Amino acid sequence: MVELPQVLVLRPVLLLKMFEKQFQSKFSFLKAWESPMPTTLFLKTHAQSVKAILCTAGTPITSDVLSHLPAVQLVVTENTGVDHIDLQECWRLKISVTNAATVFCEDVADMGVGMLLAVLRRICSDDRFLRGGLWPNSGDIPLGSKLGGKRVGIVGLGSIGSKVGKRLEAFGCNISYTSRKKKSETPYLFYPTVHELASNCNVLILCCSLTDQTRHMINKEVMAALGKEGIIINIGRGPIIDEKELVKCLLEGQIAGAGLDVFENEPYVPKELFGLENVVLSPHRAAFTEEAILNAFQLAVANLEAFFSGKPLLSPVINE
Numbered sequence: 001m002v003e004l005p006q007v008l009v010l011r012p013v014l015l016l017k018m019f020e021k022q023f024q025s026k027f028s029f030l031k032a033w034e035s036p037m038p039t040t041l042f043l044k045t046h047a048q049s050v051k052a053i054l055c056t057a058g059t060p061i062t063s064d065v066l067s068h069l070p071a072v073q074l075v076v077t078e079n080t081g082v083d084h085i086d087l088q089e090c091w092r093l094k095i096s097v098t099n100a101a102t103v104f105c106e107d108v109a110d111m112g113v114g115m116l117l118a119v120l121r122r123i124c125s126d127d128r129f130l131r132g133g134l135w136p137n138s139g140d141i142p143l144g145s146k147l148g149g150k151r152v153g154i155v156g157l158g159s160i161g162s163k164v165g166k167r168l169e170a171f172g173c174n175i176s177y178t179s180r181k182k183k184s185e186t187p188y189l190f191y192p193t194v195h196e197l198a199s200n201c202n203v204l205i206l207c208c209s210l211t212d213q214t215r216h217m218i219n220k221e222v223m224a225a226l227g228k229e230g231i232i233i234n235i236g237r238g239p240i241i242d243e244k245e246l247v248k249c250l251l252e253g254q255i256a257g258a259g260l261d262v263f264e265n266e267p268y269v270p271k272e273l274f275g276l277e278n279v280v281l282s283p284h285r286a287a288f289t290e291e292a293i294l295n296a297f298q299l300a301v302a303n304l305e306a307f308f309s310g311k312p313l314l315s316p317v318i319n320e
Contacts (some may be wrong), residue, residue, distance in 0.1 A: 005051075008052070061075055061085040061090075097317040104286075117147060122277070148171050151200065152173045153203065154205050156206065204222075250279060259282075
């Protein structure tokens with residue numbers, strides 16, 4: 001019998017759960033969470049045999065974890081974001097990292113636009129109004145707002161942000177953006193800071209990754225600049241927003257509404273948001289469609305197969 005390549009999994013991974021049979025026909029998985037051994041001892045036990053790790057956003061791959069695994073040469077994450085991986089330590093140790101690349105971009109962009117429509121047109125609150133039996137007894141339903149003509153600012157004009165922009169063009173929105181660098185290939189108006197962007201927009205859609213620079217980027221001052229008619233949509237990462245300030249601004253009417261797919265301390269969501277009719281919530285599901293998950297599985301398999309056969313990786317995270 002041919003011995004299958006070993007892959008370490010520290011905590012449950014969605015792709016492995018959904019495609020376990022297909023995965024296990026190609027790889028042998030060391031599931032740390034199923035072992036009675038403490039994690040550190042488990043890692044030391046397999047220190048010399050583990051060359052690849054499969055992980056998810058809920059599994060921090062820290063310098064401490066890597067210090068117990070001297071043979072590791074590859075970290076594969078099922079996500080697009082890599083803020084859960086200590087990239088600098090990986091680069092230092094010459095460990096390659098792959099992610100889901102653009103697999104989820106279309107679906108996340110769809111969700112961003114969908115959440116914006118839901119907030120503006122009061123789709124979720126009107127649904128609750130109808131289901132609650134209020135329609136026969138009350139015709140006093142607040143009006144929604146039109147999407148066309150809105151001044152939309154995209155924070156992070158990467159793969160997702162550019163797709164959000166394309167979709168909003170069809171609605172007749174006026175689009176501007178801020179990003180690490182000005183994009184010469186786009187017609188959208190560029191603002192060098194998020195504060196300037198917010199000052200000139202009705203809507204902010206957050207599409208950037210989470211870094212030390214973007215953590216709490218959307219703070220009290222930015223929300224004040226966006227103003228009382230402003231709406232924030234977050235399809236990036238929860239900690240990009242100062243969540244306490246966001247809740248306060250929403251409760252006090254300092255901004256008009258929000259659509260949130262991600263939160264600062266997932267899976268915990270501020271309870272104050274639950275009763276707000278101008279807020280649309282989603283449990284970090286923007287990327288998760290059947291089609292995208294299948295594509296992510298195929299990409300993860302392809303990266304692992306390429307690694308174990310000495311071929312180029314398909315979606316390496318580049319050290320910039």
